[in-house]
Amino acid sequence: MKFSFKNDYSEGCHPHILQALMSSNLDQQAGYGEDQYSLEAKELIKQKIKKSDSEIYFVSGGTQANLIVISSILRPYQCAVSAGTGHILNNETGAIEATGHKVLSINKEDGKLAPDDIIPVLESHSNIPHQVMPKLVYISNSTELGTIYTLKELEDLSKFCKEYDLYLFMDGARLGHGLTAETSDLTLEKVAELTDIFYLGGTKNGALIGEAIIINNKELQQDFAFNIKQKGALLAKGRLLGIQFLELMKNDLYFELARHANQQAMKMKKAMQERGVAFLSDTYTNQIFPILNNHLIEKLFDKFEFYVWKKIDEDFSAIRLITSWNTGDKPINEFIEIINNEL
Amino acid sequence: MKFSFKNDYSEGCHPHILQALMSSNLDQQAGYGEDQYSLEAKELIKQKIKKSDSEIYFVSGGTQANLIVISSILRPYQCAVSAGTGHILNNETGAIEATGHKVLSINKEDGKLAPDDIIPVLESHSNIPHQVMPKLVYISNSTELGTIYTLKELEDLSKFCKEYDLYLFMDGARLGHGLTAETSDLTLEKVAELTDIFYLGGTKNGALIGEAIIINNKELQQDFAFNIKQKGALLAKGRLLGIQFLELMKNDLYFELARHANQQAMKMKKAMQERGVAFLSDTYTNQIFPILNNHLIEKLFDKFEFYVWKKIDEDFSAIRLITSWNTGDKPINEFIEIINNEL
Amino acid sequence: MKFSFKNDYSEGCHPHILQALMSSNLDQQAGYGEDQYSLEAKELIKQKIKKSDSEIYFVSGGTQANLIVISSILRPYQCAVSAGTGHILNNETGAIEATGHKVLSINKEDGKLAPDDIIPVLESHSNIPHQVMPKLVYISNSTELGTIYTLKELEDLSKFCKEYDLYLFMDGARLGHGLTAETSDLTLEKVAELTDIFYLGGTKNGALIGEAIIINNKELQQDFAFNIKQKGALLAKGRLLGIQFLELMKNDLYFELARHANQQAMKMKKAMQERGVAFLSDTYTNQIFPILNNHLIEKLFDKFEFYVWKKIDEDFSAIRLITSWNTGDKPINEFIEIINNEL
């Protein structure tokens, strides 16, 4: 069995979660998210974000979170704006459009949006009422390319959105990784302050399933639960989600797991940098995109699973390596050894 | 803490499932339902239904299963037909309509549809193209009222649907309970033979989450996976669903759990019948609807949680009692004792 | 060629409209409803309804008006409430559901809704968030059965809707006929005062196409034009709609035409009443539903076209007769003659 660097959801969940599922298993609890674990987990998250008036809902996955959030916010003629690399644009089978909304794509090398990227989209969508109205800015942190937003970047974007009456929504499927990157100066508290709505991803950071949608803008809180139910996302045994987030939030396990994943990726990155390897993007999270010789890539495939991301030229390709909360030192060291031997 | 007869999803899951989650936890598995557990579970289900060419998909809950199945089958102008008690009509926040499709309601006391109920709906929807076209018959077994279909009833309905070019879809959120009722002469194999598509409910029968959608009609199998993804139902860690169904299917644990739930309900039913209690409907599954004096209901509320279902007159109301795979003898005996003391 | 009493849209349009199309034909005008005719027609309507701050949009037909209005108002989880006879329920191929919204049906013999009809629906939809939220009350005047609302009835309903935070929407496909019925004490001005939004039907009252959507509630006016465009209802040559409404509104031609249609129907009604004929509903508009012997119906079919509406018993059926702005005295007299000869 080859070790897989394909993604951060190859394993089950952190052992604390399994223990909590065990010990709580035969409790009778209210259904549909009214169980004590969900209530406690929500309180804990509110403390972490220091916003007692945010509202929190747990759903099972990222596409589900994205489609519920966006369709609940937009009026029929309004649309979302996303970097061209956005998950909602490429990897969700048209889930947003299936709820009736266009997603406008902005081409960005680094997967991040800034006010200057959005202004031209607003300008080219001013032929009322013949065009969709951009109303929601969708960003990911860390992005689909592993890059992250700085505090300053998020502040600028947040201010811009308020000025232009746009909602700012952050896809946080890998928010833990984004916030614990060594180069990040952003905090969970700041994310909650600067976005209208965001989610905290569990699936890619040690949970079995689960994303916590956090609604900061009170206007967007109204009747939100109806959307969860209508889209088939309200679990009868909501306890499954509550228990997981409760464990992840306790003692900041969530951040510890993400930091670990990042560190394991950085070890590989450092080893490759020392051998002169270039990278497709300069990332500090658990996704790295080294550009390697095809022979070396073949050699790596003997021991590991991963995706070839992009052909660079006849001889070189960028690959994607993802580490997880559970990636131990053994595969990392084996990987580095091959690099050191071959380069 | 009062014991709850409110529903069959108050507890966690069967211990076998937790053990399997434990022992498999650190395996690396492919995502999105391509893990070995999901593959094995699907094989096992195909063996049970004796249909090797059915296709199977696991999703997390019943509303999700219903909306994915119905929206994947119908063309925009086609609609579903359901008994007035149907879950899709009353308890899913318009999930089906949100995918663009009307659900026509047929008023039935017992929650079951027969050909004679459907014919008038077809006749009154013949003003082409000014009316929706009925195309899918939605039934539940056991129904939302705890009643069940006999083999003969399902055969008649299946034959009728074929004649009238309608698809037959069975909501099996409580299919285990339906099939293991002492009065049932229907089998899982027959359900697969007689329906175009159905699902096998896990959530209400010992799983944490999970419904297995089983597509028997090959025409409906094409591209089905896209719908799962688009509606946000494709779990990254599909293993969570696969492991659960694998455990439930092994040694027919699934049926054993459902039979247990039914038997516990039948004990209460029998005790009440012996004291002359009438019931709203004559059920043999894990849902019973005794009609009790309001004073007695108040007394029961001291010890138990349950729903008052329907006011009968000034003095009497029907209540709903639901038992689960995990309902032990203690609460049952306590309930019976109160009945015996008070009636 | 037999004369048709099948509907009120068998003929073309009032000659004034054709003359206006002629005389304006080669003017160059702005597109998409910004032409001078549309602007003038809107002003004239605002004067008639005495509400200068209402907003008006012209669309081509009733189903289009209904689906645009309802989908523009409701949030995804909200639904409309309609009498069981409502056009949106039975005769629009699920157009409302296709925009994502359920329509709840209330069974009413006379096709009219009163607060007492709606309260039980609100009460039975209180299981938040598991059920759709009723938010819009859809009524027709005259109704699909030819009946009309009195001022008192509309006042009561309007007050009720405000109390319960519901929007009141009147389908006015036959509003002219409703308001000019001899028994009506309602005025166009009152309709505008008491509804949040309504439309004034042209198609069934002398126009080629055209319904004027009139938005009285300012909250519902925002961005409405986007919905018109998105649903394919914004005509490039909006002048076609503007010219027609301008002609219909001038000198109250609209009401004159509707009154004429009503009067022609009333002549037939009176003749039949004098011969002891019973009616399915007691109407004073251009739709009447006499209950006639099947032999007489056959005889009438020799000379006229109309719909048999409902079988009453072995010997009798109700038929539907509709008159239009253009129904002359000749067919009316011929009809009456047959009645007088046969009864």
Add this chain to the structure above:
Amino acid sequence: MKFSFKNDYSEGCHPHILQALMSSNLDQQAGYGEDQYSLEAKELIKQKIKKSDSEIYFVSGGTQANLIVISSILRPYQCAVSAGTGHILNNETGAIEATGHKVLSINKEDGKLAPDDIIPVLESHSNIPHQVMPKLVYISNSTELGTIYTLKELEDLSKFCKEYDLYLFMDGARLGHGLTAETSDLTLEKVAELTDIFYLGGTKNGALIGEAIIINNKELQQDFAFNIKQKGALLAKGRLLGIQFLELMKNDLYFELARHANQQAMKMKKAMQERGVAFLSDTYTNQIFPILNNHLIEKLFDKFEFYVWKKIDEDFSAIRLITSWNTGDKPINEFIEIINNEL
């Protein structure tokens, strides 16, 4: 009043149409497209395209035609592919997405799609089931930039679509102009042979409203009428559409009108070419995009209305001039005179 070159729908309709509306006005006709005029018009179109088994439906406008066609063809997870200039992408307020379908954009300078443009889109959408499935190729002829497809180009595209199991849909809002361009070697008959479905635009070529949707692929014909009704496009007085297409098709008036519009545009083009004016695209239809000095543009604005299409540099901009079936020689000569005087 300045003469407008803004678009081809500034005037009413061809006088033949008004005459036909007049002479038919008081006929009683069946509703909803079953009138004799619609039936005759459909027959005439079938003769012109030499396909007796095509099915034809008339709707009122282009956005409506596009959204009905696309939503009726695609399954929920399928999408359309369009040149980046496509009307459905930029000028229909997300009408396609509102029916649940994504439109993938392909960047093309000339607004035309060829197989080589589409292949990369298919290749980059092969991650089943995580991405939408491209299933329909949307093209316009003439395009939104005034360019046209040659017979060879359409044959290649048609063959490609068949090979790749894609539907080919031509937006023919300006099909008359496309086919009568002096450089066109394509015929209406060939369009019908090479596309699965297309429409013949009336609104921009002498009708008041009206586009004729022509369905050549029998598979796409099934139940199409339901979609027309559901989207609010089935006019009660379908005669209005039938009469117009009957007049336009008689004696090829349709092509005569389009040819006239093209010729008037070509006169201006020739005059400008003779003075060395460059054009944004090399068009032979009724849309031309000359690149002019801003001073000259200002001067032209004294006499004419038109759109400034694109800023070229500090001194020059491209403008868009559109001629219609009714553009006489006077404005053309005045325009040319200014050009000749100023350049």
